[in-house]
Amino acid sequence: MAERIGFGMDVHAFAEGRRLILGGVDIPCERGLDGHSDADVLAHAVADAILSAARIGDIGKLFPDTDPAFKDADSLKLLEAAAQAVRDEGWQIEDVDSTLACQAPKLSPYRSQMRTNLAHAMGIAPDNVGVKATTTEHLGFEGRGEGITAYAVCLLERR
Numbered sequence: 001m002a003e004r005i006g007f008g009m010d011v012h013a014f015a016e017g018r019r020l021i022l023g024g025v026d027i028p029c030e031r032g033l034d035g036h037s038d039a040d041v042l043a044h045a046v047a048d049a050i051l052s053a054a055r056i057g058d059i060g061k062l063f064p065d066t067d068p069a070f071k072d073a074d075s076l077k078l079l080e081a082a083a084q085a086v087r088d089e090g091w092q093i094e095d096v097d098s099t100l101a102c103q104a105p106k107l108s109p110y111r112s113q114m115r116t117n118l119a120h121a122m123g124i125a126p127d128n129v130g131v132k133a134t135t136t137e138h139l140g141f142e143g144r145g146e147g148i149t150a151y152a153v154c155l156l157e158r159r
Helices: 041-054 075-088 108-122
Strands: 003-015 020-022 025-027 091-101 129-134 147-158
Touching: 003 041, 025 108, 041 075, 041 091, 041 108, 041 147, 075 091, 075 108, 091 108, 108 129
Parallel strands: 091 129
Antiparallel strands: 003 147, 020 025, 091 147
16 A cells, blocks of 8 residues: 555643643643643644554554653654654655644644644654644533543555
8 A cells, every 4th residue: 555544632631730732832821731741632643643554553552651761751752753663664754634622722823833843753844734723612521621632644655
């Protein structure tokens, strides 16, 4: 097969005393996301999408939360390593699109930097990375302000 698509999804709950990092951007917010690493839910979903398309597992397999080496890890570095693993399998990342679901904070001012950061970590052009945000109209755990969900899809091409 010359092309493959992949899907990734991640969820993190809000937690007091943590920074909110999304797509490698430190977002001003009274709470961050709970997790073993820096809990960058967007970078995690993107990593899972590219790893899924290459059929080489997920970020939990590559960077288990039981390993103290990944405690508070920079998720862009994890995404960089995932992208390298995908390239090592003979795939080129062609395109990635993603959506963040949360009621707050407002994310549109940070989208461009998120795209740039994610693209840099994967070694592709920012034009090949989409980042969108949506609310859930106050429905579900995102709408109640309990956490954030990220979804991502990607297209890989055999090198």
